[in-house]
Amino acid sequence: MDTAYPREDPRAPTPSKAGAHTAVTLGAPHPPPRDHLIWSVFSTLYLNLCCLGFLALAYSIKARDQKVVGDLEAARRFGSKAKCYNILAAMWTLVPPLLLLGLVVTGALHLARLAKDSAAFFSTKFDDGDYD
Numbered sequence: 642m643d644t645a646y647p648r649e650d651p652r653a654p655t656p657s658k659a660g661a662h663t664a665v666t667l668g669a670p671h672p673p674p675r676d677h678l679i680w681s682v683f684s685t686l687y688l689n690l691c692c693l694g695f696l697a698l699a700y701s702i703k704a705r706d707q708k709v710v711g712d713l714e715a716a717r718r719f720g721s722k723a724k725c726y727n728i729l730a731a732m733w734t735l736v737p738p739l740l741l742l743g744l745v746v747t748g749a750l751h752l753a754r755l756a757k758d759s760a761a762f763f764s765t766k767f768d769d770g771d772y773d
Contacts, residue, residue, distance in 0.1 A: 674717040676704035697726035
């Protein structure tokens with residue numbers, strides 16, 4: 642009685658060592674896709690105008706999930722969308738205050754010029770003969 646463990650199937654084909662070759666193709670390693678999660682968290686907390694930061698966070702989490710699963714193309718697509726929403730959130734939050742600052746500065750310069758011209762008008766001396 643044979644009590645060897647594990648038992649081998651006598652009908653299984655035996656591999657031949659003479660003709661066995663293994664070929665591995667090595668290419669340039671691709672960098673893993675970026676998910677921009679940290680940027681998305683900051684966009685959600687600080688730059689969340691019109692919920693663009695929240696959308697960026699959602700796509701970042703999707704990109705990270707796809708990267709863990711192994712679908713690198715989907716992870717790259719979701720990471721790209723997260724990056725776009727992060728850029729939109731940053732621009733949407735930073736550009737309007739800069740435009741407002743520019744308008745205030747140019748308005749202040751214009752008012753200063755008007756005040757200078759009106760001060761010159763009120764400092765004009767008239768002769769007493771002009772009031773007759």
